[in-house]
Amino acid sequence: MTNFTHVAGRVHADLASPDWWREAVIYQIYPKSWADSNGDGIGDLNGVRQNLPYLAELGVDAIWFSPFFVGPQTDGGYDVADYRDIDPMFGTLQDAEALIQEAHELGIKIIIDVVPNHTSVEHPFFKAAIATPPGSPEWERYHLVRGQGENGELPPNDWISIFSGPAWTQTNFEGKPTGYWYLHIFDAGQPDVNWDHPDIVDEFDKTLRFWFDRGVDGFRIDVAHGLVKSEGYPGGGEEKVLDENGEIVDIIPHPYWCQDGVHEIYRRWRAIANEYTPTRIFVGEIGEPTTARVAKYLRPDELHTGFNFGYLTAQWHADSVRKNVNETIEFNVPIGAPTTWVTDNHDTTRSVTRYGCDWPAHNWADSVDRDSKFSNHYVANDEEVALGRRRGRASMLQMLALPGSAYIYQGQELGLEEVRDIPAEKRQDPVYINSKGDIVGRDGDRVPMPWTRSGKSLGFGPEDGAEPWLPMPRRWSEVSVEAQLEDPDSMHSLTRTALLLRRQLPLLGSGQMRWRDDLVESANVLAFERFDETSVSSVVCVANYGDENVSVAALSVLIASQPDVSLHNGHVVIPPDTTVWLIL
Ligand code: BGC
Ligand code: MG
Numbered sequence: 001m002t003n004f005t006h007v008a009g010r011v012h013a014d015l016a017s018p019d020w021w022r023e024a025v026i027y028q029i030y031p032k033s034w035a036d037s038n039g040d041g042i043g044d045l046n047g048v049r050q051n052l053p054y055l056a057e058l059g060v061d062a063i064w065f066s067p068f069f070v071g072p073q074t075d076g077g078y079d080v081a082d083y084r085d086i087d088p089m090f091g092t093l094q095d096a097e098a099l100i101q102e103a104h105e106l107g108i109k110i111i112i113d114v115v116p117n118h119t120s121v122e123h124p125f126f127k128a129a130i131a132t133p134p135g136s137p138e139w140e141r142y143h144l145v146r147g148q149g150e151n152g153e154l155p156p157n158d159w160i161s162i163f164s165g166p167a168w169t170q171t172n173f174e175g176k177p178t179g180y181w182y183l184h185i186f187d188a189g190q191p192d193v194n195w196d197h198p199d200i201v202d203e204f205d206k207t208l209r210f211w212f213d214r215g216v217d218g219f220r221i222d223v224a225h226g227l228v229k230s231e232g233y234p235g236g237g238e239e240k241v242l243d244e245n246g247e248i249v250d251i252i253p254h255p256y257w258c259q260d261g262v263h264e265i266y267r268r269w270r271a272i273a274n275e276y277t278p279t280r281i282f283v284g285e286i287g288e289p290t291t292a293r294v295a296k297y298l299r300p301d302e303l304h305t306g307f308n309f310g311y312l313t314a315q316w317h318a319d320s321v322r323k324n325v326n327e328t329i330e331f332n333v334p335i336g337a338p339t340t341w342v343t344d345n346h347d348t349t350r351s352v353t354r355y356g357c358d359w360p361a362h363n364w365a366d367s368v369d370r371d372s373k374f375s376n377h378y379v380a381n382d383e384e385v386a387l388g389r390r391r392g393r394a395s396m397l398q399m400l401a402l403p404g405s406a407y408i409y410q411g412q413e414l415g416l417e418e419v420r421d422i423p424a425e426k427r428q429d430p431v432y433i434n435s436k437g438d439i440v441g442r443d444g445d446r447v448p449m450p451w452t453r454s455g456k457s458l459g460f461g462p463e464d465g466a467e468p469w470l471p472m473p474r475r476w477s478e479v480s481v482e483a484q485l486e487d488p489d490s491m492h493s494l495t496r497t498a499l500l501l502r503r504q505l506p507l508l509g510s511g512q513m514r515w516r517d518d519l520v521e522s523a524n525v526l527a528f529e530r531f532d533e534t535s536v537s538s539v540v541c542v543a544n545y546g547d548e549n550v551s552v553a554a555l556s557v558l559i560a561s562q563p564d565v566s567l568h569n570g571h572v573v574i575p576p577d578t579t580v581w582l583i584l
Pocket of ligand 1: 075078079115186222223285346347
């Protein structure tokens, strides 16, 4: 159980608790898009420093920052040229140090991103390699392979980049093609590194220590499952193993993913983290196809936690969510890793839009059928956005009632929807650029935060500053931070109250959970109870996914995702797309 201390009238999780990460609510900041202090149209570290009180008030335990390191920004910072310095666009190392200290003073932990699968082409290792012919030792830090065809003029195999096109680019030396190709699972500006090389191991040891020494509390590991490639670079892709009835019984991942060699790296990293107090943690972006495979990363001497992508991709439907919750708890409990919950991040169509349009599942790289409502090009209409916001509120309350740790992506606390009407020339995501616009990509969930009702950039930057790097919809004036702070019924107020309750009722973080299907007879309702053996009271969370009201007997309503949901004659009536927390 977490201990709490009061600082300036606010309840804070105990920073020294070694287990803070087990039930932390972590707020993700995409630094380019949060707050611009110097008026260049791009968010920066001093913008974050100025607005830290906002996060303290909201009541989150930690911030996870997407990358703010030196790099050309070919993939929004996931292309790093110097892992141990801040890109001038975001500020300086001194700004980062001040930010870490100021956050800690407010009781907020700092998690930063580490990108170990690939560097930028601007990294000194790659610059050194590209300046030499194939066969030179500098190339051994990357994956350089002879192409097919007489002169190596064809890629070494059929591997496709996640961002479209071949996963290989031929190198030139002294102006001529060499017949040798380097591997890049993502953009050509993001060459994959060779983890068998001691310089790579050393580069990341140094990086972890550099930031841990500066007080950083943890790392989110980008593409944690990707670091080691299958020996000999065999062609082919993911394979599904079917039983005699055609049911999928196992999935053999693509040969560029999910190799056993990654575990050795994480054991090494965990040993480094364990040298530090208070606890330093790792959260993995683990793209393994089965929960059994994910579990391996969460062994006690590897990573602390991973994202629950099954919850993120679940449809707005009771069955879909129930299935994920069951699976998640079933596989986490035996291995002792906390469950995590997440619906939004910088790679994902915002949940407001997905839920409002009833998307069956979610993958930003799929679906190029532009007429379909499930297409990544589809622009949700006002009605769909309103429905999505209502569901976003219900989802937030459900997520914050589930056991373990949860993630809130910037703007989720405002109910922001995906922005689709971004002009082509403003778009920056390589997913869009490399697919020549076929796949709309992720710019629409990276649009800057609206802070104020008025002003050129709705308070994202100073009034006399440059235009935000992505255009912001004027309609966001009404959902701006300023507008929502004034409104006790806003999504922001709801989130803040829920976070406060979560801290006042520690069983919501660390307690156990059991389904309470006995409370409501409807397959469209998810009801569960949070309890711990030591306390008399418990909290019940009921989410109504159906299209009819449901009624539950209760003693009191702690919070409801819609205003005007209250107790009458010992019963609470829960309308469609609404979640409530109850004391029975
Ligand atoms: C990050 C993406 C990025 C990719 C390549 C991901 O999983 O979250 O934003 O494009 O890794 O680094
Ligand atoms: Mg700026």
